[in-house]
Amino acid sequence: MMKLRIIYLLFLLCSTSLLQAENGYELWLRYRPVAKGTSHTSYCMKNQKVMFPGETESLIAARKELQAGLSGLLDIPYTETKVLENNMLVVGTPQSVPLFKQQTFHAEIDGLADEGYLIRSCTIEGKKVTVIAARTDVGVLYGVFHYLRLMQTDHSLDKLHIQENPKLKYRVLDHWDNLNGTVERGYAGYSIWNWERLPSYKEQRYTDYARANASIGINGAVLNNVNAQAKSLRYDWLVKASGLADAFRPYGIKVYLTAKFSAPKEIGGLNTANPKDPQVRKWWKDKVEEIYSLIPDFGGFLVKANSEGQPGPQDYGCSHADGANMLAEALKPYGGIVFWRAFVYQNERHVDRVITGYNEFKPLDGEFADNVFVQPKNGPIDFQPREPFHPLFGGMPDTPLSLELQITQENLGHAGHLVYLGTLFEEILQSDTYEQGKGSTVSKVLQNYQKTHGISAIAGVPNIGTDLNWTGHLFGQANWYAFGRLAWNPDASAGKIAExxxxxxxxxxxxxxxxxxxxxxxxxxxxVDYTMPLGLNHIMNFGTHNGPEPWHDDPVWTAYDYHKITKDSIGVDRTLKGTGATGQYHVPVCAMFDDIKKCPQEYLLWFHRVPWSYKTASGRSLWNELVHYYYKGVDEVRQMQQIWNELDGQIDRERFEHVASLLKYQEQEAIWWRDGCLLFFQDYSGLPIPANLEQPKHSLKYYKNIPFPHDWKGHYE
Structure with missing residues (x-):
């Protein structure tokens, strides 16, 4: 028996050691050898030779990727030839591969969008080949990534006929990186842009960043924080930005900058930034000309104006449209665009923050220039774990909107919690606005702008930082990946993307x-269950946006405006009889949200003020329903730990331990949320936490005194 045990332990040790340690740097582009005998490897072994002419930057990048991918996945040398042979891969455009012009599929290539591509099995000059073709070099690059993805995910490469076009034109990452190397509140660690060494020294990480983005179809990057510094538009900083633009260009990625509206005053020597002042307009035109002299393919500006203390056109009695159109006028000759953020709210206690964005922008519908996007966040407050879709989607038919999603986990546990956001993104994209009747989802609204305005867009605030695995939490990579795949096709399935x-x-x-x-x-x-269930929102820590603080209350900002808790009820009345937020949606949506009996339970406390004794759909009282969800959330984190532990020995030790340790951390923080919130709510409801449940180990005073980063020892009981 002892010998069998020893043999078994040796077997486990040997099998585990065969799993090569990985640190996550390669992201989803690992290119490890695929298992022999799978549905496509035998085909690939015959299909190892490649015809890939062309020497443009993008074609060279595509060739390098194909070489790395095929060599790694098949574990055989990459072989390129100029002679057409059976079972080979032919890659390029009609310009780089002239024989494409003579084929029946040439019409399919002509019908592709600028970034589209064709992957198909066919016969050329009597030879059976696989073709990756596109109208443009960047389209070829996207096609190569798709082909390699098929191999990585064990799809058959026989009898292919794939035609892909992006459904949204601009697919952009909005970095919240500061010029001093930090990232907004540290959500994503520290910035990967080494401004000190740019433009001369271009780190390999910049190329790998561009590769990763191109592999999922992202074609733009805003380099600096929406809370911008004017100096980012100075010549010396523009030269630095041009270095990044050079690194990204082969991968089809354009550089954008956040423009501070007061830049003409701060760095331009003017005494005003009034968008109607001729000198101000000239300053912006001259600045844009300077930018394009350094970055010929510059994408344009992102602007946060008259929000959270940022300067803007309203400082001069002008509208958001006046400010956006001034910048659009300067960019127009070069093909540049403006993303004008609709994240605005009044710091006034008597005004419901939920309704302010709609109220400010709805009256301006149709007044923006044709190269301006108004960019709301996915919901009307601020990247909460769950929000109803922003009512501006479906509410501004004469203005193209860009949807802003948050990939970084600002209000979702930062990089310490495993939270796959593909489901959140899908939930928003598939929400029905009823703009044109049933089926007018946010996704369809975004796509329709391409037909009505000739442009369409989506943006994501990334979770990319200097961690070796890029995102801090290994599973954070999935959120970056999911954003890119949904940006390419907003109707894709979050479940299939996860797979x-x-x-x-x-x-x-x-x-x-x-x-x-x-x-x-x-x-x-x-x-959502262990932090803000049933429509609760904005009860996180005021300073860090992590950890619970439903008790926060000061003259500047108070959590009480978001839960309105009293001894008899909780929730905010945003119905037509309350703040009127439900009235900003089209009739079917308004009717659903406005009626407490029809309102989805996940938005119950968002739209309604509810007594503690209210009977929910489960038959439980509101108090007991809240308790149920908070405890369910903690139990589910423990279930996630158990499921992950089943993978011990099947995933390399480094990545396994990384995720396992963070799940323990997540459990600790889930308990913090559960106990802190329920003890606070209990102070008002006066109702008990059922005795059969795990009781809080500490007092409410203890939880109120936990700082962040928190220390679990030495606090008051």
């Missing part, structure tokens, strides 16, 4: 995929 990422990141083995996907698909709802 793609899991296959490329871990394994095609069902014994690995099943538990990983189970964790991913439950994780966002789990986070």
């Amino acid at each position: 793609e990422w899991a296959r490329m990141t871990f394994s095609n083995s069902e014994s690995v995929l099943s538990p990983v996907l189970k964790i991913m698909m439950m994780s966002r709802e789990t986070y």
Whole structure:
């Protein structure tokens, strides 16, 4: 028996050691050898030779990727030839591969969008080949990434006929990176832009960043924080930005900058930034000309104006449209665009913050220039774990809107919690606005701008930093990946995207995929359960946006405006009889949200003020329903730990331990949220936490005194 035990332990040790340690730097582009005998490897072994002419920057980048991918995945040398042979891969455009012009599929290539591509099995000059073709070099690059993704995810490469075009034109990451190397509140660690060494020294990380983005179809990057510094538009800083533009260009990624509205005063020597002042308008035109002299393919400006203390056109009695159109006028000759953020609210206690963005921008519908996007966040407050979709989607038919999503987990546990956001993104994109009747989802509204205005866009605030694995939490990579895939196709399935990422990141083995996907698909709802269930929102720590603070109350900002708690009830009345927020939606949506009996329970306390004794759909009282969800959330984190532990020995030790340790951390913070919130609510409701449940180990005073980063020892009981 002892010998058998020793043999078994040796077997486990040997099998585990075969799993090469990984730190996560390669993201989903790992290119590890695929298992022999799978549905496509035998085909690939025959299909190893490649015809890939062309020497443009983007074609060279595509060729390098194909070489790395095929060599790594097939574990055989990459072989390129100029002679057409059976079972080979032919890659390029009609310009780089002239024989494409003579083929029947040439019409398909002509019908592609600028960034579209074709992957198909066909016969050329009697030879059976696979073609990756596009109208443009960047389209070829996207096609190469798709082909490699098919291999990575164990799809058959036989009898292919894939035609892909992006459904949104501008697919942009809005970095919240500061010029001093920090990132807004530290959500994503520290900035990967090394401004001190730019433009001369371009780190390999910049190329790898561009590769990762191109692999999921992202084609733009705003380099600096929306809370901008004017000096980012100075010549010396523009030269630095041009270095990044040079690094990104082969991968089809344009550089954008956040422009501070007061820049003409701060760095231009003018005494005003009034958008109607001729000198101000000239200053912006001259500045734009200077930018394009350094960055010929500059994308344009992102602007946060008259929000949270930022300067803007309202400082001069002008409208948001006046300010945006001034910048649009300067950019127009060069093909540049403006993203004008609709994240505005009044710091006045008597005004419901939920309604202010709509009220400011709805009257301006149709007044913006044709190269301006108004950019609301996905919900009307501020990137909460769950919000109803922003009523401006479907509410401004004469103005193209860009949807802003948050990939970084500002209000979702930062990089310490495993929360797959693909489901959140899908929830928003598939919300029905009823703008043109049933089926007018946010996704369809965004796509329709391409037909009505010739432009369409989506933006995401990334979670990218200097951590070796880029995102701090390994599973944070999935959120970056999901944003890119949904930006390319907003109607894609979050579940299928999760599976793609899991296959490329871990394994095609069902014994690995099943538990990983189970964790991913439950994780966002789990986070909502242990933090802000039933429509609660904005009760996180005021300073850090992490950890509970429903008790925060000061003259500047108070959580009480977001939960309105009293001894008899909780929630905010945003119905037509309350603040009127429901009236900003089209009739079917308004009617649903306005009626407490029809309102989805996940938005109950968002739209309604509810007595503690209110009977919910489960039959439980509101108090007991809140208790149920908070405890359910903690239990689900523990379930996630158990599921992950099943993978011990099937995933390399470094990544396994990384995730396992963060899940323990997440459990601790979930308990912090549960106990802190319920003890605070209990102070008002006076109702008990059922005795059969795990009772809080500390007093409310203890939780109120936990700082962040928190120390669990030495606090008052």
